[in-house]
Amino acid sequence: MTETVKKSILVFQTDFTFKEGAVASMYGVVKSVDHNLEIITATHEIPQFDTWSASFRLNQYMKFWPKGTVFVSVVDPGVGTHRRASVALTKSGYYIVTPDNGSLTHISKTEKISAIREIDEKVNRLKGMGTERTSIFHGRDLFAYCAAKLASGKITFEEVGPEYPVKAIVTHPISKPEISGKKVKGIFEIKDPNFGNVWTNIPLSMFTEAGFKYGDYLQVKIFNNDKLIFSEKVLFHKSFGFAEKGEPIIYNNEQMNIGLAVSMGSFSSRYNIDYGNNWNVEVTK
Amino acid sequence: MTETVKKSILVFQTDFTFKEGAVASMYGVVKSVDHNLEIITATHEIPQFDTWSASFRLNQYMKFWPKGTVFVSVVDPGVGTHRRASVALTKSGYYIVTPDNGSLTHISKTEKISAIREIDEKVNRLKGMGTERTSIFHGRDLFAYCAAKLASGKITFEEVGPEYPVKAIVTHPISKPEISGKKVKGIFEIKDPNFGNVWTNIPLSMFTEAGFKYGDYLQVKIFNNDKLIFSEKVLFHKSFGFAEKGEPIIYNNEQMNIGLAVSMGSFSSRYNIDYGNNWNVEVTK
Amino acid sequence: MTETVKKSILVFQTDFTFKEGAVASMYGVVKSVDHNLEIITATHEIPQFDTWSASFRLNQYMKFWPKGTVFVSVVDPGVGTHRRASVALTKSGYYIVTPDNGSLTHISKTEKISAIREIDEKVNRLKGMGTERTSIFHGRDLFAYCAAKLASGKITFEEVGPEYPVKAIVTHPISKPEISGKKVKGIFEIKDPNFGNVWTNIPLSMFTEAGFKYGDYLQVKIFNNDKLIFSEKVLFHKSFGFAEKGEPIIYNNEQMNIGLAVSMGSFSSRYNIDYGNNWNVEVTK
Numbered sequence: 001m002t003e004t005v006k007k008s009i010l011v012f013q014t015d016f017t018f019k020e021g022a023v024a025s026m027y028g029v030v031k032s033v034d035h036n037l038e039i040i041t042a043t044h045e046i047p048q049f050d051t052w053s054a055s056f057r058l059n060q061y062m063k064f065w066p067k068g069t070v071f072v073s074v075v076d077p078g079v080g081t082h083r084r085a086s087v088a089l090t091k092s093g094y095y096i097v098t099p100d101n102g103s104l105t106h107i108s109k110t111e112k113i114s115a116i117r118e119i120d121e122k123v124n125r126l127k128g129m130g131t132e133r134t135s136i137f138h139g140r141d142l143f144a145y146c147a148a149k150l151a152s153g154k155i156t157f158e159e160v161g162p163e164y165p166v167k168a169i170v171t172h173p174i175s176k177p178e179i180s181g182k183k184v185k186g187i188f189e190i191k192d193p194n195f196g197n198v199w200t201n202i203p204l205s206m207f208t209e210a211g212f213k214y215g216d217y218l219q220v221k222i223f224n225n226d227k228l229i230f231s232e233k234v235l236f237h238k239s240f241g242f243a244e245k246g247e248p249i250i251y252n253n254e255q256m257n258i259g260l261a262v263s264m265g266s267f268s269s270r271y272n273i274d275y276g277n278n279w280n281v282e283v284t285k
Numbered sequence: 286m287t288e289t290v291k292k293s294i295l296v297f298q299t300d301f302t303f304k305e306g307a308v309a310s311m312y313g314v315v316k317s318v319d320h321n322l323e324i325i326t327a328t329h330e331i332p333q334f335d336t337w338s339a340s341f342r343l344n345q346y347m348k349f350w351p352k353g354t355v356f357v358s359v360v361d362p363g364v365g366t367h368r369r370a371s372v373a374l375t376k377s378g379y380y381i382v383t384p385d386n387g388s389l390t391h392i393s394k395t396e397k398i399s400a401i402r403e404i405d406e407k408v409n410r411l412k413g414m415g416t417e418r419t420s421i422f423h424g425r426d427l428f429a430y431c432a433a434k435l436a437s438g439k440i441t442f443e444e445v446g447p448e449y450p451v452k453a454i455v456t457h458p459i460s461k462p463e464i465s466g467k468k469v470k471g472i473f474e475i476k477d478p479n480f481g482n483v484w485t486n487i488p489l490s491m492f493t494e495a496g497f498k499y500g501d502y503l504q505v506k507i508f509n510n511d512k513l514i515f516s517e518k519v520l521f522h523k524s525f526g527f528a529e530k531g532e533p534i535i536y537n538n539e540q541m542n543i544g545l546a547v548s549m550g551s552f553s554s555r556y557n558i559d560y561g562n563n564w565n566v567e568v569t570k
Numbered sequence: 571m572t573e574t575v576k577k578s579i580l581v582f583q584t585d586f587t588f589k590e591g592a593v594a595s596m597y598g599v600v601k602s603v604d605h606n607l608e609i610i611t612a613t614h615e616i617p618q619f620d621t622w623s624a625s626f627r628l629n630q631y632m633k634f635w636p637k638g639t640v641f642v643s644v645v646d647p648g649v650g651t652h653r654r655a656s657v658a659l660t661k662s663g664y665y666i667v668t669p670d671n672g673s674l675t676h677i678s679k680t681e682k683i684s685a686i687r688e689i690d691e692k693v694n695r696l697k698g699m700g701t702e703r704t705s706i707f708h709g710r711d712l713f714a715y716c717a718a719k720l721a722s723g724k725i726t727f728e729e730v731g732p733e734y735p736v737k738a739i740v741t742h743p744i745s746k747p748e749i750s751g752k753k754v755k756g757i758f759e760i761k762d763p764n765f766g767n768v769w770t771n772i773p774l775s776m777f778t779e780a781g782f783k784y785g786d787y788l789q790v791k792i793f794n795n796d797k798l799i800f801s802e803k804v805l806f807h808k809s810f811g812f813a814e815k816g817e818p819i820i821y822n823n824e825q826m827n828i829g830l831a832v833s834m835g836s837f838s839s840r841y842n843i844d845y846g847n848n849w850n851v852e853v854t855k
Contacts, residue, residue: 009316011309017615017764021630024581024612025824028634031579031610035636039610040316040324042309045302048765049834060306063414064313064425066320077834080809129633130826133774135808137824140634194302195333204418238420239365254310254422256415264334264362294601296594325601325609327594330587345591348699349598349710351605479587480618489703523705524650539595539707541700549619549647 008095008151009038011065013057014074014139015046022137026072026144029126033148042071047193049077051102052172052276056190058096059106060255067093070151072143073103080135085142087150087160088116088169095157097147099138105171113166119146120161175277177202184210186258188222188279196266198273200281202258207236212285214238218250220260221282222273230271234260250283258283292319293380293436296350298327298342299359299424300334307422311357311429314411318433327356332478334362336387337457337561341475343381344391345540352378355436357428358388365420370427372435372445373401373454380442382432384423390456398451404431405446460562462487469495471543473507473564481551483558485566487543492521497570499523503535505545506567507558515556519545535568543568577604578665578721581635583612583627584644584709585619592707596642596714599696603715604722612641617763619647621672622742622846626760628666629676630825637663640721642713643673650705655712657720657730658686658739665727667717669708675741683736689716690731745847747772754780756828758792758849766836768843770851772828777806777853784808786855788820790830792843793850800841804830820853828853 010030016022027039042061046053054075062071076099084100090111096104100116107113119125124146125132131141149155177186177200186202212218214237222230234250235243243249243263253259260267260281267273295315301307312324327346331338339360347356361384369385375396381389385401392398404410409431410417416426434440462471462485471487497503499522507515519535520528528534528548538544545552545566552558580600586592597609612631616623624645632641646669654670660681666674670686677683689695694716695702701711719725747756747770756772782788784807792800804820805813813819813833823829830837830851837843 009320011313013309015764018611018613019615019763020760021613021627022824024583024610024627024631025634027610027612028581028631028636028639031639032634032636035579040309040312041303041326041611042312043303043306045304057306057309061309061313064310064317066313066317069313069316078811081811131824133826134822134824136810136821140824190305193304194300240421241363241366251421252419254416254419254425256418294605296598298594325594325597326588326611327597328588328591330589342591342594346594346598349595349602351598351602354598354601475590478589479585525706526648526651536706537704539592539701539704539710541703 007034007037007153008068008070009040009066010070010072010147010151011040011042012044012072013042013046013054014044015048015050016044016074016139018044022139025137025140029140029144030148033145033154034152037148037151046075049075051075051077052105053190054103055105055107055172058103059110062094062107062111063092065094070095070097070147072147073098074139074143075103076101076138079138084164085119085138086116087119087146087157088113089157090114095150097143097150100170102170102172104169105174108169108171113169115157115163116166116169117157117160117163124149124155124160173277174201177206179206179209182210182285184283186281187277188273188275188281190275191268191273195261196268197259197261198268198275199253199255199257199259202281202283204252204256204258207258212236212283216285219284220250222271223280223282225278229273240264292322292438293353293355294323294325294351295355295357295432295436296325296327297329297357298331298339299329300331301329301359301424303329307424310425314425314429315433318430318439319437322433322436331360334360336360336362337390338475339388340390340392340457343388344395347379347392347396348377350379355380355382355432357432358383359424359428360388361386361423364423369449370404370423371401372404372431372442373398374442375399380435382428382435385455387455387457389454390459393454393456398454400442400448401451401454402442402445402448409434409440409445458562459486462491464491464494467495467570469568471566472562473558473560473566475560476553476558480546481553482544482546483553483560484538484540484542484544487566487568489537489541489543492543497521497568501570504569505535507556508565508567510563514558525549577607577723578638578640579608579610579636580640580642580717580721581610581612582614582642583616583624584614585616586614586644586709588614592709595707595710599710599714600718603718603724607718607721616645619645621645621647622675623760624673625675625677625742628673629680632664632677632681633662635664640665640667640717642717643668644709644713645673646671646708649708654734655689655708656686657689657716657727658683659727660684665720667713667720670740672740672742674739675744678739678741683739685727685733686736686739687727687730687733694719694725694730743847744771747776749776749779752780752855754853756851757847758843758845758851760845761838761843765831766838767829767831768838768845769823769825769827769829772851772853774822774826774828777828782806782853782855789854790820791852792841793852795848799843810834
């Protein structure tokens with residue numbers, strides 16, 4: 001048995017969808033750099049221009065991948081204007097190739113970033129095929145190309161381009177969850193556009209500290225800015241199926257944070273709930 | 286030339302979509318178990334919670350894959366409640382890693398299942414990374430992880446967990462097609478949500494037995510429960526293009542069963558047709 | 571280090587979506603022909619029956635792939651009727667496995683096709699598993715199967731089937747862009763159904779010839795047949811972010827052609843714009 005050399009896997013996320021030829025162009029560039037590189041689609045359905053979601057998703061799945069994996073994240077409303085095109089290296093050993101536009105917010109706080117470099121366009125940008133004079137597809141010309149060179153070992157991290165301070169990374173502000181006695185407060189940090197579950201930034205540990213137990217009915221209040229949107233007693237339990245079909249449930253999600261769902265339904269659609277710092281949640285007994 | 290060792294391919298189907306980070310989390314778990322495993326996306330767009338469709342789709346495409354392929358099917362409305370998490374081995378040599386909730390219905394009848402085992406969570410569940418206390422993502426923590434171990438040879442089928450009787454597998458009831466003289470009856474078993482074709486459970490052989498030939502105009506009646514929804518003479522032919530654009534056609538589908546379509550249009554949308562045991566079709570000359 | 575033998579990559583585009591089992595069936599056929607073949611999804615979301623878009627997309631991304639890549643394009647409204655099932659070889663060394671129904675239009679003009687052969691169904695069609703009597707899924711039974719044999723080296727290009735003249739290839743007529751003095755005219759050749767950008771067939775070089783410069787406000791008129799749909803002064807610049815959020819912009823796209831977009835919005839939705847020879851654009855200073 002002969003094992004082939006392990007190359008780093010390239011994992012892609014963008015807001016391009018598969019509806020046009022952008023993804024196929026990027027993947028072709030990767031295979032032209034190195035035929036043996038493996039490409040995995042994480043998602044091409046990040047909500048358009050939503051660097052907050054890009055940041056959240058990277059943080060959601062990154063830790064499940066082998067160390068050394070190269071993540072390419074292209075949600076890039078500012079393409080061709082002044083924002084840095086960068087490669088970050090996390091303390092845990094992952095690479096993230098991305099515009100530095102907020103997409104590194106969550107990872108900066110959890111995995112921590114040990115160094116970041118701005119991609120040197122002079123050496124790490126695709127050449128030829130008439131691509132030099134376009135400014136609108138860095139996903140293909142810069143991010144995919146540079147990531148492929150890095151993953152295949154054709155360049156080192158140092159050869160990406162000049163380092164800049166980790167402190168200079170662009171991040172979104174995110175409210176912190178709070179506990180005071182038996183009251184827990186947080187925000188909706190993200191929703192699942194498919195099943196309609198919404199996830200707070202409140203860790204399960206705060207629920208435990210507040211004395212909330214599976215089987216309890218908890219008073220949940222949701223505010224959009226200061227406007228009360230939802231106020232109900234909701235069953236706290238370990239999975240959707242413990243609620244009756246069509247009933248809401250408050251549960252511990254796969255990231256050990258508190259989520260809200262409707263059993264066999266969509267919480268976000270039924271109650272018209274979205275996410276961000278202006279979506280506040282308050283839970284008491 | 287050195288051939289690399291062939292590992293089993295992992296083929297995934299779920300109702301998760303690519304709209305959030307669940308798929309990327311599952312695939313990361315697989316690659317962390319064994320960097321060399323190949324992952325193929327069958328679909329992540331099974332209709333939500335629809336274990337009938339999960340069952341139908343597995344049966345539609347499974348036989349075209351190499352023996353030994355490991356299929357991971359996660360349509361799991363009952364996640365975290367009492368239903369078995371299982372690995373089935375078919376007589377033809379495929380593995381199916383799935384909640385035992387109806388998703389094995391069709392395969393039980395066609396490929397036949399030679400043995401089934403319940404996944405032992407104590408040994409075949411992902412450990413660490415804070416995953417132990419969540420009950421809502423068996424796709425990642427149990428199914429993907431166990432499937433990767435099986436496909437990579439880290440565990441044998443016997444080591445999945447305790448065997449239970451094939452007879453105990455949960456299946457959906459499915460009406461059988463019938464022929465009496467020149468009249469053929471069946472149900473709509475599935476639709477294609479893209480092109481809008483609807484497929485009956487009536488085999489081509491029954492049409493042949495009834496004396497129906499390509500070029501015939503057949504009387505088609507469709508009932509939802511007892512309510513007549515559609516009653517027209519429809520051209521029976523071998524492909525869509527034999528009907529005028531916009532006209533319905535009755536044809537022999539890729540599984541040698543009878544389907545209904547509109548040429549360059551959608552049968553299910555135009556006539557508001559769905560599928561299941563309560564969608565009955567009757568064909569005469 | 572032992573390199574494995576490089577096999578040709580198979581790149582798929584269809585209008586099937588992932589909503590049913592067709593893609594998984596095709597991919598299974600490929601892996602059954604040769605377990606080591608690599609499959610990449612370009613897109614399964616070409617607009618239904620739209621062979622013009624299939625043609626455009628192939629041409630958009632093909633040149634970024636390694637020579638020898640085998641592209642499988644199945645947008646096939648005429649499946650099972652009389653149209654050729656073919657394999658084209660481009661001058662640049664790519665293979666395209668496709669119904670000869672217009673999908674080769676753009677490639678015929680850019681990469682040029684050096685030879686084309688009709689697939690011989692007697693030797694290069696999937697056998698067994700009850701597939702012989704169906705006429706509606708050439709994507710699986712003919713295109714995927716034949717492409718896999720070709721990519722794996724089991725057949726040569728000559729063994730695909732009989733050659734026919736390149737001149738006989740079915741192509742769509744496409745209007746040509748024109749320049750007269752300071753006026754440039756063309757058509758909308760395609761749109762991005764995701765971001766809503768629309769792309770003309772006008773090359774950047776015509777804009778340069780007409781003296782248009784980044785920063786200019788250009789008079790853009792759009793006609794659907796003879797009806798004026800849009801007439802505004804639009805900023806010409808190198809990327810979306812140079813326009814105010816919500817404002818239109820005219821720019822040089824990733825193929826060195828002129829496109830129209832709305833910054834952080836959708837040009838095609840806002841102005842109700844589509845593509846084809848009857849969508850005319852006229853640009854002056």
